[in-house]
Amino acid sequence: MEISKEHISDQLKQLQANICDALEKADGKGKFSIENWTREEGGGGISRVIQNGAVIEKGGVMYSAVHGDAPDFLFKESEHAVVTEKTARPKFYATGVSIVIHPASPMVPIIHMNVRYFEMNNGVKWLGGGIDLTPHYINKEDAKFFHSELKKVCDKHHPTYYSQFKKWADDYFFITHRKETRGIGGIFFDRLNSNTEMSFEKNLNFWKDVGSSFAGIYTELIKRNKDKSFNEHNKQWQLLRRGRYAEFNLIYDKGTKFGLESNGRVESILMSLPKFASWEYDHKPQAGSEEERTLSLLKKEINWV
Amino acid sequence: MEISKEHISDQLKQLQANICDALEKADGKGKFSIENWTREEGGGGISRVIQNGAVIEKGGVMYSAVHGDAPDFLFKESEHAVVTEKTARPKFYATGVSIVIHPASPMVPIIHMNVRYFEMNNGVKWLGGGIDLTPHYINKEDAKFFHSELKKVCDKHHPTYYSQFKKWADDYFFITHRKETRGIGGIFFDRLNSNTEMSFEKNLNFWKDVGSSFAGIYTELIKRNKDKSFNEHNKQWQLLRRGRYAEFNLIYDKGTKFGLESNGRVESILMSLPKFASWEYDHKPQAGSEEERTLSLLKKEINWV
Numbered sequence: 001m002e003i004s005k006e007h008i009s010d011q012l013k014q015l016q017a018n019i020c021d022a023l024e025k026a027d028g029k030g031k032f033s034i035e036n037w038t039r040e041e042g043g044g045g046i047s048r049v050i051q052n053g054a055v056i057e058k059g060g061v062m063y064s065a066v067h068g069d070a071p072d073f074l075f076k077e078s079e080h081a082v083v084t085e086k087t088a089r090p091k092f093y094a095t096g097v098s099i100v101i102h103p104a105s106p107m108v109p110i111i112h113m114n115v116r117y118f119e120m121n122n123g124v125k126w127l128g129g130g131i132d133l134t135p136h137y138i139n140k141e142d143a144k145f146f147h148s149e150l151k152k153v154c155d156k157h158h159p160t161y162y163s164q165f166k167k168w169a170d171d172y173f174f175i176t177h178r179k180e181t182r183g184i185g186g187i188f189f190d191r192l193n194s195n196t197e198m199s200f201e202k203n204l205n206f207w208k209d210v211g212s213s214f215a216g217i218y219t220e221l222i223k224r225n226k227d228k229s230f231n232e233h234n235k236q237w238q239l240l241r242r243g244r245y246a247e248f249n250l251i252y253d254k255g256t257k258f259g260l261e262s263n264g265r266v267e268s269i270l271m272s273l274p275k276f277a278s279w280e281y282d283h284k285p286q287a288g289s290e291e292e293r294t295l296s297l298l299k300k301e302i303n304w305v
Numbered sequence: 306m307e308i309s310k311e312h313i314s315d316q317l318k319q320l321q322a323n324i325c326d327a328l329e330k331a332d333g334k335g336k337f338s339i340e341n342w343t344r345e346e347g348g349g350g351i352s353r354v355i356q357n358g359a360v361i362e363k364g365g366v367m368y369s370a371v372h373g374d375a376p377d378f379l380f381k382e383s384e385h386a387v388v389t390e391k392t393a394r395p396k397f398y399a400t401g402v403s404i405v406i407h408p409a410s411p412m413v414p415i416i417h418m419n420v421r422y423f424e425m426n427n428g429v430k431w432l433g434g435g436i437d438l439t440p441h442y443i444n445k446e447d448a449k450f451f452h453s454e455l456k457k458v459c460d461k462h463h464p465t466y467y468s469q470f471k472k473w474a475d476d477y478f479f480i481t482h483r484k485e486t487r488g489i490g491g492i493f494f495d496r497l498n499s500n501t502e503m504s505f506e507k508n509l510n511f512w513k514d515v516g517s518s519f520a521g522i523y524t525e526l527i528k529r530n531k532d533k534s535f536n537e538h539n540k541q542w543q544l545l546r547r548g549r550y551a552e553f554n555l556i557y558d559k560g561t562k563f564g565l566e567s568n569g570r571v572e573s574i575l576m577s578l579p580k581f582a583s584w585e586y587d588h589k590p591q592a593g594s595e596e597e598r599t600l601s602l603l604k605k606e607i608n609w610v
Contacts, residue, residue: 035587049586058586177565177574243578250555251565260482260556269482273548273584280580281354281363282340282572 003204008117009065009095013046015115015211016063016097020048022215023061023101026222029054032061037265042068043093047268051275055108055226059101060271064264067093070120071262090120096128097211098255100272101218106238107228109135109142110183110245111218112272114255115211125200127207128190130165131214132173133221134183134245136238138294140304142221143184147304150187153213157206158198165189170300175248180298182248237291239278246277308509313422314370314400318351320420320516321368321402325353327520328366328406331527334359337366342570347373348398352573356580360413360531364406365576369569372398375425376567395425402516403560405577406523411543412533414440414447415488415550416523417577419560420516430505432512433495435470436519437478438526439488439550441543443599445609447526448489452609455492458518462511463503470494475605480553485603487553542596544583551582 020032030053038044045064050056070092096116103110112132119125133146147166154162165187173182192207194200249256249272259269285291325337335358343349350369355361375397401421408415417437424430438451452471459467470492478487497512499505554561554577564574590596 051586058584060586177571239581243582246551246582247555247575250552266482267587270552270584271586275585276544276581276583277551278581279363279575279578281356281365281576 003201005065005093005095005117005119008204011208012065012095012097012115012117012211013063016046016048016061018212019097019099019215020050020061022219023050023056023059026219027053027055030056037268039066039068039263039265041263042066045265045268047265047271049271053104055103055105055222057102057104058271058275060099060268062098062268062271063096064098064268065093065095066262066264067091090122090124092118092120094118098272099214102242102274103222103226105226105228106136106230106234106241108222108225109133110242111214111221113211113214115207116255117207126191126193127203128192129207129210130169130172130186130188131210131217132169132183132186132188134241135294136234136241137290138184138297139225142224143304146184146186146217146221149213149217151305153209154187154206156209157202161189161206162187167301173248174300175244175252177251178244178247180244180295181300182245182298184297184302184304185300236278237285239276240280240283242274242277243279246273249273308506310370310398310400310422310424313509316513317370317400317402317420317422317516318368321351321353321366323517324402324404324520325355325366327524328355328361328364331524332358332360335361342573344371344373344568344570346568347371350570350573352570352576354576358409360408360410360527362407362409363576363580365404365573367403367573367576368401369403369573370398370400371567371569372396395427395429397423397425399423403577404519407547407579408527408531410531410533411441411535411539411546413527413530414438415547416519416526418516418519420512421560422512431496431498432505432508433497434512434515435474435477435491435493436515436522437474437488437491437493439546440599441539441546442595443489443602444530447529448609451489451491451522451526454518454522456610458514459492459511461514462507466494466511467492472606478553479605480549480557482556483549483552485549485600486605487550487603489602489607489609490605541583542590544581545585545588547579547582548584551578554578 024031030050032048032050035047037047043066045062048061050059070090096114099113101111115129117127131150151162154165166185169185169188170181172188173185175182192203256269285295329336335355337353337355340352342352348371350367353366355364375394401419404418406416420434422432436455456467474490474493475486477493478490480487497508561574590600
């Protein structure tokens with residue numbers, strides 16, 4: 001039985017609601033706003049934003065389902081490109097949930113998740129997604145927990161997905177000009193349809209499990225860290241790390257680029273930016289400090305499990 | 306007589322020194338650091354940064370002169386491209402001064418200037434540059450003063466340069482996804498060599514005058530505004546405007562892109578980012594407020610003179 005795009009969108013809407021509920025409980029104070037928006041060229045979304053919570057300073061859980069004529073850049077980029085004449089171009093449908101959470105405390109990590117589904121009426125379709133963690137201070141136990149949970153989700157479906165998609169995350173969440181990873185990575189995958197062992201339906205199940213794993217993983221990380229004490233020095237370091245996060249999102253992130261270039265809703269796309277960020281000229285952490293230790297771990301190919 | 310690239314670089318170095326002197330005097334407290342750096346592939350620069358001054362919170366006056374094999378993207382972009390084989394590619398030399406000043410007070414505008422000279426050993430050479438102003442609160446008298454001064458510099462050399470280059474600045478300093486200009490514009494020009502009325506040497510004189518005009522214009526704007534009072538609300542608005550400034554520089558600015566892609570010195574390139582910036586989800590200024598008035602003036606094609 002063919003799974004319809006509407007069915008996938010409905011499940012994503014439900015995922016958005018579940019995650020917001022779980023995050024509100026974990027926060028204990030902040031509440032998500034709800035805003036419905038429509039896109040002139042077709043489709044729309046539901047933006048849910050939490051601000052000034054007890055744990056979360058600024059966070060968004062965004063659902064969208066947009067459609068229309070496949071835009072130019074899809075053809076430039078796509079290995080599936082077969083149609084070049086504008087008159088013959090196919091229709092596209094893209095739906096997904098995107099999350100970025102910036103906690104108030106520098107002891108609680110920033111998290112990002114995205115799950116997305118894309119199809120064209122010429123038969124092309126694929127799944128994409130990822131979860132990655134950006135601790136302001138890297139804690140190896142938390143990093144192990146985070147990656148182990150992702151590995152569990154992957155292993156349930158395919159023996160090499162974790163190692164493949166962990167590597168992909170290392171490569172994707174990389175701030176090239178800084179020669180450092182955004183955080184401790186996680187998993188990232190794109191253009192998943194079917195492959196030797198996995199049908200599209202099997203990959204869809206994997207993809208759903210990735211989405212469902214988010215709330216449990218992040219609420220556990222909140223619980224572990226939200227009551228840790230911190231000082232002004234830790235807070236300023238957090239602002240600097242958030243500056244790097246903004247650099248990644250504005251320069252490299254493909255979702256941000258896709259959104260801004262396809263005339264997406266600017267406020268929904270840029271909700272990933274932190275409430276406050278900082279840049280200091282030529283900042284270098286003190287030798288032997290926790291900040292220096294964290295920097296030294298912002299590298300690819302670390303086995304966190 | 307042919308003007309050598311070394312001569313142009315020497316003059317830019319002198320311009321950097323003069324501007325730093327003038328800004329230190331205007332600030333009254335802050336001092337510029339001096340840092341010499343070299344580029345592995347050839348050349349280097351002098352980075353001069355001022356932090357936590359009485360007027361200037363963070364500012365850089367950067368000089369550089371780099372050279373080597375012309376990089377790939379120059380050929381993709383350049384209308385002068387004739388050489389496509391890597392083995393035959395020419396050598397390039399690029400030298401310039403770049404300035405961004407972020408004042409502490411929201412009543413003092415952010416300013417940017419860049420003057421640059423580029424040549425290849427295949428005979429191609431050009432001048433580029435620009436000055437633009439980003440007031441957190443637009444003051445029409447200051448805007449008139451700023452544009453009138455730039456017009457004076459332009460008019461001295463060519464009757465239509467001001468209107469041409471003012472339009473170019475409106476188009477260049479535009480945050481497409483926000484549908485707003487970065488500030489009140491100024492002048493911008495690129496790939497200036499010779500044209501009907503102007504030899505390269507005449508354009509070089511115009512270009513030098515642009516650089517020399519900076520210190521007088523900005524120190525006057527500092528004098529006019531530095532003692533104005535402001536409150537927390539004004540300060541938060543300043544952080545939001547700086548967020549927009551960061552968006553422009555990280556997404557659109559060609560100098561930033563060129564720098565990061567050509568393996569330039571990251572800290573020198575990103576000194577343009579403010580010490581502190583802020584993003585609020587879906588921020589809208591109050592109806593009838595000064596903030597709303599400023600937003601309404603962030604449009605192209607305003608005649609400020």
